[in-house]
Amino acid sequence: MDFVDVAKTTFAAREFTDEPVPDDVLYRIFDTARFAPNGGNRQGWKVVAVRDRETKKALGELCLGPMRVAAAQTRAGEVYWQSVTPSSINIADAALDESLPIAIPMFEHLEDVPVVCIIAVDLKVVASMDQFLDRVGVVSGASIYPMAWSALMAARNEGFGGTLTTLLAAQEPAVQQLLGLESHEAVSAMLTIGRPPKQLSKLSRKPVEEFVFVDHAKGKPLTS
Numbered sequence: 001m002d003f004v005d006v007a008k009t010t011f012a013a014r015e016f017t018d019e020p021v022p023d024d025v026l027y028r029i030f031d032t033a034r035f036a037p038n039g040g041n042r043q044g045w046k047v048v049a050v051r052d053r054e055t056k057k058a059l060g061e062l063c064l065g066p067m068r069v070a071a072a073q074t075r076a077g078e079v080y081w082q083s084v085t086p087s088s089i090n091i092a093d094a095a096l097d098e099s100l101p102i103a104i105p106m107f108e109h110l111e112d113v114p115v116v117c118i119i120a121v122d123l124k125v126v127a128s129m130d131q132f133l134d135r136v137g138v139v140s141g142a143s144i145y146p147m148a149w150s151a152l153m154a155a156r157n158e159g160f161g162g163t164l165t166t167l168l169a170a171q172e173p174a175v176q177q178l179l180g181l182e183s184h185e186a187v188s189a190m191l192t193i194g195r196p197p198k199q200l201s202k203l204s205r206k207p208v209e210e211f212v213f214v215d216h217a218k219g220k221p222l223t224s
């Protein structure tokens with residue numbers, strides 16, 4: 001596929017056929033993704049590609065708590081999982097409240113997703129430039145997310161697809177235990193990869209004029 005087509009049509013695929021993702025395809029996906037930029041070229045990423053049904057099921061179950069929290073916060077009129085304004089809900093209680101809806105069925109049947117890739121970032125090697133700021137860290141993950149996105153685009157290029165989610169970061173100790181990751185290997189993303197029944201071609205995004213401004217944040221919008 002042409003690069004621009006790949007970049008503009010790599011949508012968040014959450015439904016997949018039963019077709020497996022062969023090892024050679026998965027290898028090519030990460031063989032492309034490994035050229036992504038990353039801080040200091042330290043390549044502090046590790047990918048655990050999970051095909052084992054029981055392990056996928058366990059990962060799916062770990063996703064449900066954070067999703068229930070999102071549902072409770074949405075119901076309370078909050079922006080779910082934001083870190084600036086304290087939440088009015090009890091996070092621990094909401095995570096266990098099975099009456100709360102799971103908005104995305106894929107997570108309830110994660111064992112059916114052909115391959116689930118957990119991406120960890122090694123905090124012993126990446127530069128966490130915002131570590132002394134009084135807010136949640138955003139920089140460490142920046143050394144793996146370009147790679148994760150390249151992997152999704154490479155999957156799209158192969159006719160496959162997937163979704164990047166960060167839900168499992170909220171369950172990091174359990175994921176580390178399940179997959180044998182070390183405590184300094186932070187759980188940064190999960191990519192669900194498979195063959196979508198249909199490839200989308202028109203994604204909903206703001207036009208450039210709405211978010212690129214010339215010289216000043218209140219300057220003239222960039223036009224062609």
Ligand SMILES: Cc1cc2nc3c(=O)[nH]c(=O)nc-3n(C[C@H](O)[C@H](O)[C@H](O)COP(=O)(O)O)c2cc1C
Nearest residue numbers: 010011012013014104163164165166167200203204
């Ligand atoms: C950092 C990040 C976190 C995301 N977390 C989730 C998630 O927890 N669950 C999910 O279903 N999709 C998740 N997504 C996928 C987004 O929902 C998706 O990229 C966005 O809605 C655009 O979808 P589209 O490309 O199909 O238009 C995440 C994407 C990113 C980049």
